[in-house]
Amino acid sequence: MEELIAALRAEGxxxxxxxxxxxxxxxxxxxxxxxxxxxxxxxxxxLGRPVDQSTVYRTLDVLETLGFLHHVHLGHGPGVxxxxxxxxxxHLVCENxxxxxDVPLTxxxxxxxxxxxxxxxxxxxxxxxxxxxxxDCQTA
Amino acid sequence: MEELIAALRAEGxxxxxxxxxxxxxxxxxxxxxxxxxxxxxxxxxxLGRPVDQSTVYRTLDVLETLGFLHHVHLGHGPGVxxxxxxxxxxHLVCENxxxxxDVPLTxxxxxxxxxxxxxxxxxxxxxxxxxxxxxDCQTA
DNA sequence: GTCAATGCAAACTTTTTGCAACTCC
DNA sequence: GGAGTTGCAAAAAGTTTGCATTGAC
Numbered sequence: 334m335e336e337l338i339a340a341l342r343a344e345g346x347x348x349x350x351x352x353x354x355x356x357x358x359x360x361x362x363x364x365x366x367x368x369x370x371x372x373x374x375x376x377x378x379x380l381g382r383p384v385d386q387s388t389v390y391r392t393l394d395v396l397e398t399l400g401f402l403h404h405v406h407l408g409h410g411p412g413v414x415x416x417x418x419x420x421x422x423x424h425l426v427c428e429n430x431x432x433x434x435d436v437p438l439t440x441x442x443x444x445x446x447x448x449x450x451x452x453x454x455x456x457x458x459x460x461x462x463x464x465x466x467x468x469d470c471q472t473a
Numbered sequence: 474m475e476e477l478i479a480a481l482r483a484e485g486x487x488x489x490x491x492x493x494x495x496x497x498x499x500x501x502x503x504x505x506x507x508x509x510x511x512x513x514x515x516x517x518x519x520l521g522r523p524v525d526q527s528t529v530y531r532t533l534d535v536l537e538t539l540g541f542l543h544h545v546h547l548g549h550g551p552g553v554x555x556x557x558x559x560x561x562x563x564h565l566v567c568e569n570x571x572x573x574x575d576v577p578l579t580x581x582x583x584x585x586x587x588x589x590x591x592x593x594x595x596x597x598x599x600x601x602x603x604x605x606x607x608x609d610c611q612t613a
Numbered sequence: 614g615t616c617a618a619t620g621c622a623a624a625c626t627t628t629t630t631g632c633a634a635c636t637c638c
Numbered sequence: 639g640g641a642g643t644t645g646c647a648a649a650a651a652g653t654t655t656g657c658a659t660t661g662a663c
Binding site for chain 1: 546565568576580583584585588591592596597601604606607611
């Protein structure tokens, strides 16, 4: 959290109560995947007063631009945000129940990189999830 | 096209002018990826009168349920529809310019299946695209 | 005091839904 | 004639934007 605030300050940006609250929520995010609405809700609780959704979006956008956050799409619902990691991971989502698991990038990168290279592409990040059926939904 | 119409009829569904036009558009789709709006626009031209977007969505939904179509998400814009193929393919999309290439499923399935299996999942289809940078955008 | 950031409201995009009118079988 | 379909309009969900006011520096 201190890191996020410091980075914003280093960019010449102003540190408002709303931003502080959002940074706190984001920093406290473990490997959770929060939607913008989730972040907003928690920020409101942290701050004890309403924080506008547009402010949440704008702040998340800033943090994403600075490289602290990524947002991914796990399904048809809202996009979800999570802290950037060194390694990164793909997401495997059940089409039926929505359960999601993280897949270390190292498990899939070799092939994806190779395939992408065949088309002149460079795979970067994991903006969309891989879809399938989880164990429970297969048996059901 | 005849096949689509026949299938609808076989399901006890009614063949209207709008449906015929939409089926014609869809059947004429090579390996293009059309959004619902694209399909609607072409159907209007084919038919010479307006076809409501809701009718397009409902018809595409029927065709998808019957297994003739799939829809995928290539980026943040509208979903796109394409005819089902025996083989199927993934999509590799440039984050920068949006250029998309099809990747044969056989090129990536082995790994994806293996990784998914490690988590008890079964990968099915390719509902979301893989993202990266195309050759042009890398050099730029 | 300035200028960035906020909150509010309104626009926007894509997709879905309720419902009366229609028309295909 | 009766049920499946349509078109229209309105709603829904997620996100973005314009703008006057506020507040950080």
